[in-house]
Amino acid sequence: MIRIKQLTKTYGAKRALDGLDLTLGAGVTGLLGPNGAGKTTLLRCLATTLAPDGGAVDAFGLDPADREQRTTLRRRLGYLPQNPGAYPHFTAFDLVDYVAILKELTDREHRHAEVRRVLAEVGLTDQAATKVRRLSGGMRQRLALAQALLGEPDLLILDEPTVGLDPEQRMVFRALVSRLGESRTVVLSTHQTEDVAALCERVVVMRDGRAVFDGTPGELAAVADGRVWLSDTPPATSELFWRTADGRYRTLGAPPPSADPTAPGVEDGYLMLLGEAA
Numbered sequence: 226m227i228r229i230k231q232l233t234k235t236y237g238a239k240r241a242l243d244g245l246d247l248t249l250g251a252g253v254t255g256l257l258g259p260n261g262a263g264k265t266t267l268l269r270c271l272a273t274t275l276a277p278d279g280g281a282v283d284a285f286g287l288d289p290a291d292r293e294q295r296t297t298l299r300r301r302l303g304y305l306p307q308n309p310g311a312y313p314h315f316t317a318f319d320l321v322d323y324v325a326i327l328k329e330l331t332d333r334e335h336r337h338a339e340v341r342r343v344l345a346e347v348g349l350t351d352q353a354a355t356k357v358r359r360l361s362g363g364m365r366q367r368l369a370l371a372q373a374l375l376g377e378p379d380l381l382i383l384d385e386p387t388v389g390l391d392p393e394q395r396m397v398f399r400a401l402v403s404r405l406g407e408s409r410t411v412v413l414s415t416h417q418t419e420d421v422a423a424l425c426e427r428v429v430v431m432r433d434g435r436a437v438f439d440g441t442p443g444e445l446a447a448v449a450d451g452r453v454w455l456s457d458t459p460p461a462t463s464e465l466f467w468r469t470a471d472g473r474y475r476t477l478g479a480p481p482p483s484a485d486p487t488a489p490g491v492e493d494g495y496l497m498l499l500g501e502a503a
């Protein structure tokens with residue numbers, strides 16, 4: 226269990242985290258929020274790569290503000306940062322092995338076995354000897370995930386893991402992450418409401434450094450209950466509408482004339498919530 230209490234982080238005049246309270250348990254939790262909401266800042270505080278200005282994190286009973294406990298916690302977490310560095314001339318094996326060395330897996334035989342294990346876990350056994358620059362975007366992202374899995378962490382922190390992936394690669398990645406969430410705490414940030422609907426048991430929406438929603442994807446969708454409409458003509462007043470593939474207009478908010486109600490999805494709930502919070 227991870228308990229975050231009144232976490233604050235300020236950059237100059239900008240409050241990236243503004244007294245954030247949050248508890249994370251086992252399974253996959255998705256963080257949604259507009260650009261600048263504080264998602265990366267929160268994930269970096271959890272990954273212990275950034276010290277907050279105030280508040281506290283209690284991760285499995287460990288306090289990252291304490292030097293010794295921070296080291297213990299680092300051994301129990303895996304982190305996939307936003308835009309992970311590429312090292313294009315390393316092979317997939319060498320890259321993960323390098324991170325394993327940094328993670329203090331000193332016994333060579335044990336380390337190599339662990340590198341092979343995590344490469345197998347993300348389906349990259351056959352690419353172990355391939356240079357990183359020759360891997361597809363999806364494979365690179367799985368490689369970045371592999372390094373986060375070294376040492377079987379109890380906490381997996383993934384910052385926008387599906388960014389830049391095509392739909393097929395995204396599906397492979399989702400299946401992988403949801404399997405990983407069966408036995409550990411996974412927290413991931415994303416701009417993809419489809420990711421949240423597909424794989425997160427829980428979703429937290431952040432805005433201006435705070436959590437403005439915490440619930441299941443179904444509960445987030447329900448925020449837009451009774452407020453999603455389909456019509457043949459565009460609404461005269463609403464600003465939240467778009468033309469769908471079948472040529473009809475989907476409107477959030479007040480119903481346009483002769484509109485049919487339709488069931489909301491996670492994206493509708495998210496947009497409605499942010500519209501209300503504005």
Ligand SMILES: Nc1ncnc2c1ncn2[C@@H]1O[C@H](COP(=O)(O)OP(=O)(O)OP(=O)(O)O)[C@@H](O)[C@H]1O
Pocket residue numbers: 236237239240241258259260261262263264265266267
């Ligand atoms: N090193 C930094 N120096 C100054 N300001 C920063 C720094 N890092 C983040 N910020 C600011 O803090 C706020 C929160 O940023 P953060 O990256 O945590 O948001 P985010 O929700 O992850 O956004 P995105 O979805 O765009 O990745 C933003 O206004 C950002 O500009």
